[in-house]
Amino acid sequence: MSTNQLSRTADASTQLRNRILLRSSIICSIVVFACMFSSTTKATTPTITVTTSSGPVSASTIAAAFADCTSGNCEIDIPPGTWTMSSTVALTSSQNNITVNCMGDGWRNPSSTRGPTTIEWTGGSTSMFTSSSAYGITIRGCNIDNDGSATEFFDITNGFYIEFDHVTVYEPQHAFTTDAISCQPGTAANAYISVKDSILVDAAPIEINCDRVNTFHGERTEVRAINVGSTSATAAVQIGATTQSYDFDWINSSCDENAPGLSGEPSGGATETCINLIRLEGASITGNYFEVSEYGTGADQLAIRLAGGNVSGVQIAGNRFSGDSEADYAIETDGAPAVTIESNTFSGFASGGVHFISSANPTSVSVKANNVEDGTPTTNGSVTFTGTVTFPTAAIPVGSCGATQSYQMAGAVPGMPISSGFTTAPGTSDSLLTLSQWIASGSPNTVNFRQCNPTSGSLTPGGLTLGFQVN
Secondary structure, three states: OOHHHHHHHHHHHHHHHHHHHHHHHHHHHHHHHHHHHHHHHHHOOOOEEEEEOOEEEEEOOHHHHHHOOOOOOEEEEEOOEEEEEOOOEEEOOOOOOEEEEEOOOOOOOOOOOOOOEEEEEOOOOOEEEEEEOOEEEEEEOOEEEEOOOOOEEEEEEOOEEEEEEOOEEEOOOOOOOOEEEEEEOOOOOEEEEEEEOOEEEOOOOEEEEEOOEEEEEEEOOEEEOOOEOOEOOOEEEEEOOOOOEEEEEEEOOEEEEEOOOOOOOOOOOOOOEEEEEOOEEEEEEEOOEEEEEEEOOOOOOEEEEEOHHHEEEEEEEOOEEEOOOOOOOOEEEOOOOOEEEEOOEEEOOOOOOEEEOOOOOOOOOEEEOOEEEOOOOOOOOOOOEEEEEEOOOOOEOOOOEOOOEEEEOOOOOOOOOEEEEEOOOOOHHHHHOEEEEEOOOOOOOEEEEEEEOOOOOOEOOOOOEEEEEEO
């Protein structure tokens, strides 16, 4: 073979080898592109990761994720997006120790968009979640929305260690018709219920409604109730509606109230209360900010209500109460014993910081070292005491006096001025009777009232009610 022939053969071999390499390169590029495209496609369809004792699995819906946790002891990690649900997730006693983590955080700034991960209800009139005899349930970082007609976000019965952490329920598309979070009075107490670093605003007539609860903790949380249809807002937080509860603390949090009737703003109930304690032993309410009657006129709205003798052992300290020069009182107590109200600031309350409305008030109530400003009446270094007494209808002979009516008022001392007036127009006899009122030097904490007859004939009182104020 000649030299030229050998050269041409070598060139042909080289060209063949180059063509093979080029084709291989093209094939590899196609494969890589296909892999990249496949990977990108998968990333745009996120799934929920459920980690159980058997390892991680994927779920495409909220319901499916909890179905993968039928034996409990699992973690549910929800990626950003809006995850809808239309059927109640009902947790039972076999589904314990479940942690739900929504990526990101709830709605921290009301003027911005919602948090990146939303669980949205699209179903009918029932609860989104229920928990019956389950323990160790944590919901963290989720934004909750209601685009259906849900009655409540989370309903607890016989719950133990249930925690809501960085959960936001802020102005859902449709407010929940009963509560946002509730605890039912089941066969056993609901114990160790916690709401912290959360927002529950304009979400329901009662944002947190816990009955038969032992140890409830609220911290760094904002709450505000709202009227829903014909149901008026009654309380942002309510404890012990039907059954005695024990140990409630609410610290470093805030509560706003909206008076009814303001155009363009959500409306709260005319008698709405931020914290309504009905049946409770042991409470600490410290370091909070209360804004009563934030919009419009809400004279009967309150920051804290202590409802009678079923409430005891309450400490209210280090809080700021703002009445916006429209609310009458910040705190109202109806005979609750063992109550301490101290080191608070009351600003802009028309009638006083604390309102005592029952003659059953014991002397174990301490009101001291508080600060008042912006028009709040001052007495006892802090607040105005008010109350009512009703006179008997027994005839009062000439030159005699009727029975003394006494009102037990913690903090009332001799020398405090007393102003009073009948709640209805007096008749002829009551107009002729004289009224005496005093706090005896030997009997502090007791305000006394008596009607006497200075005329020449017997007089029969009309049994009028006398409203009074000690300043």
